[in-house]
Amino acid sequence: MAKEVFTILLQPTINKLHKMSTDIGGMRHNYKEREDIFLEKDLVSKEPFNQFKAWFDEACTRKEILEPNAMCLSTATKDGHPSARFVLCKGYGKEGFKFFTHYGSTKAKQMEENPYVAATFYWEILNRSVRIEGVVEKLSEEESTKYFHSRPTPSQIAVYIGDQSSPIESRDVLYEREKVVEAEYKKPGKEIPRPKFWGGYIIRPHSVEFWQGQRDRLHDRIKFRKPKEGEVPDEKILHQGEDGWVFERISP
Numbered sequence: 001m002a003k004e005v006f007t008i009l010l011q012p013t014i015n016k017l018h019k020m021s022t023d024i025g026g027m028r029h030n031y032k033e034r035e036d037i038f039l040e041k042d043l044v045s046k047e048p049f050n051q052f053k054a055w056f057d058e059a060c061t062r063k064e065i066l067e068p069n070a071m072c073l074s075t076a077t078k079d080g081h082p083s084a085r086f087v088l089c090k091g092y093g094k095e096g097f098k099f100f101t102h103y104g105s106t107k108a109k110q111m112e113e114n115p116y117v118a119a120t121f122y123w124e125i126l127n128r129s130v131r132i133e134g135v136v137e138k139l140s141e142e143e144s145t146k147y148f149h150s151r152p153t154p155s156q157i158a159v160y161i162g163d164q165s166s167p168i169e170s171r172d173v174l175y176e177r178e179k180v181v182e183a184e185y186k187k188p189g190k191e192i193p194r195p196k197f198w199g200g201y202i203i204r205p206h207s208v209e210f211w212q213g214q215r216d217r218l219h220d221r222i223k224f225r226k227p228k229e230g231e232v233p234d235e236k237i238l239h240q241g242e243d244g245w246v247f248e249r250i251s252p
Contacts, residue, residue, distance in 0.1 A: 036214075037212075037214065037220055038210070038212040038220035038222065039220075040222065040239065040247075040249065043222065043247075045242070046239075046240075046241040046242040046245070046247070047094075047224065047241055047242040047243045047245045048205070048208035048210075048224040048245060049092065049093060049094045049208075051208075051210060051224075052092065052130060052208065052210075053092075055123075055126075055128055055130065055210065056068060056069075056092075056121075058126065059121075059123045059126060059128075062123070062125055062126065064125045065123055065124075065125060065126075067088065068121075068123065069088050069089040069090070070086050070087075070088055070089075070121070071086065071087060071088075071089050071097070071099075071119045071120060071121045071132075072084050072085070072086050072119065072120045072122070073085060073086070073087045073099065073107060073117060073118075073119050074117060074118040074119070074120075075106075075107045075110040075111055075114070075117050076110060076114050076116070077110050077113055077114060078113040078114050080114075083106060083107070083110065085107065087099045087101065087107075089119075089121075090147065090200070094243065095202065095204070096134070096202040096203050096204040096205060097119060097132060097202065097203045097205070098139065098200055098201065098202045098203075099200065099201055099203075100144065100147060100148075100198070100199060100200040100201070101164070101198070101199075101200075101201070102159070102162075102163075102164035102165075102197060102198050103196075103197045103198060103199060104163060104164060104165070104166075104197055105164040105165045106164075106165040111136050111201065115135045115136050115137070116133075116134075116135060116136075117133075117134065117135070117136045117203055118131065118132065118133045118134075119131075119132040119203055120132070127212060127213035127214075128210070128211065128212050128213070129210075129211040129213075130208065130209065130210055130211070131207075131208070131209040131211065132203060132205045132207070132208050132209075133205060133206060133207045133208075134203045134204050134205035134206050134207070135203070135204050135206070136201050136202065136203050136204075137201065137202055137204060138199065138200070138201055138202075139199060139200035139201060139202055141199070143200060144194060144198070144199035144200045145194045147200060148194035148198070148199075149191070149192075149194070153186065153192070156185075156192045157178070157181050157182060157185060157186065157192065158178075159194075159195060159198045160177075160181045160185075160195060161174055161177045161178050161181055162174060162177070206225060206226045207223060207224065207225040207226070208223070208224045208225075209221060209222070209223040209224070209250065210222050210223075210224075214252075217252065218252055219252040220249075220252075221249065221250035221251070221252060222247055222248070222249055222250070223247060223248055223249075223250050224241060224245045224246070224247045225245070225246060225247070225248075226244065226245065226246075227244075227245075227246045231246070233246055237249075
């Protein structure tokens with residue numbers, strides 16, 4: 001009897017918890033219609049960088065996409081333990097994809113141990129994603145300095161405030177450091193020097209995949225990659241691209 005009374009008293013709370021839970025397994029999103037497929041004939045280029053530019057430029061025109069240059073950067077330790085975070089791509093071209101960060105950060109330490117990285121762009125409103133895999137290298141001191149001085153003054157100051165990825169007692173610590181740095185550098189006509197512990201990287205890709213979601217889940221995936229030694233395109237599954245690239249359709 002006591003157990004039944006206890007259950008009755010708890011029932012409103014149990015019902016509330018059930019309502020708060022989300023059926024993640026039942027989540028579905030309708031992507032593009034079948035007539036809006038992404039075929040090989042739709043490629044604007046037979047190499048990945050101009051194809052990326054076409055998709056990126058379209059993403060930049062959509063006001064719903066606040067940061068079209070945001071990409072999830074995945075790194076790993078030398079033992080293969082992965083981690084991922086979003087960074088902003090600050091340049092791209094046939095040489096690769098560029099970003100900047102603190103050299104003492106977790107990602108920088110992992111890239112020092114293991115230069116193989118992956119990056120993913122995802123533009124939800126367009127139902128498109130671009131996956132990049134390759135090797136990362138540091139940019140030159142000159143390029144890092146040039147970009148640093150192109151940043152707004154508060155962004156330059158922020159580089160000095162936090163020892164990225166290191167534990168701190170509270171947010172107040174950052175405010176106190178900010179006051180000290182501003183007193184030192186936020187003066188009219190004074191150039192803020194780029195610290196040696198901050199700079200840029202470039203991902204030199206060996207594969208770039210273009211993904212477009214479809215309503216029927218037969219998603220379109222066209223992958224550009226560097227050919228393996230002795231590999232010859234058959235123009236049926238593997239197609240000859242440009243600038244040393246080949247491309248193929250990947251099963252969804």
